[in-house]
Amino acid sequence: MKLRITIDGKAYEAEVEILEAAESAPEYPPYPPAPAAYVSAEIPVPPTAVQAAETENNENECRSPVTGMVISVEAMPEQAVEANQVVMVLESMKMEMQITAPRAAVVKSVLVIPGSSVKVNQLLVEFE
Template identity: 40%
Template sequence: MKKYRITVNGKTYEVEVEEITAPAPAPKKETPSVSTIEAPKAKAEPAPTPAATPKKATPAGKLTINAPMPGTILSIKAKPGSAVKKGQVIMILEAMKMENEILAPQDGKILSIEVTEGSSVNTGDILAVME
């Protein structure tokens, strides 16, 4: 194995590469021809707007915690009325087979939890309200 140091966007990474000594596949005898075909121009039509899900109004001075991505609520760690610290886990959201922790953005009190365990959420859906 050989070690390399690679810099991508200002970050340096160390990688190990293993050399595989398998024979390379034989090149194909035929060369595919490539041609450019211009697609017909379609009239510009406005894209259909998805049906908006009604969102609850947030009282003034309250903070909503929204879903960062679509997924399923696996577990709820905080209860309405409980005090939370900034960075404390409020709930676990599963998205693309990954468990994502939804954290409290500030110190405060959970006023309400707007979802239940097992429910599906979309990006931007209100998960909880806190003060």
């Protein structure tokens, strides 16, 4: 089969031969299947509805909403705080998050210090 190709206004003729698909495909050695390598892990069990309700509705506690690090602690034991007052600042994924008091109360205890690593739902501050 002849083809005519024009490049920059100049015509070229080329002769092309079409081969069968099987003839033109390169031959490769067979690939052995990759070994199945995995590490079994325990599937985390979500908390029951009762446990979740207890941790979410307890206004005498302030828990971490994220996994991160404590940047600063703004409340001290026996200090009175107002509702929504910042009691500490956490950093998670390069973002700072202000943790606030759920209600007006007196701080009973602060369970972390700046630089502490915290996990999700970890108890941070207790109120009286």
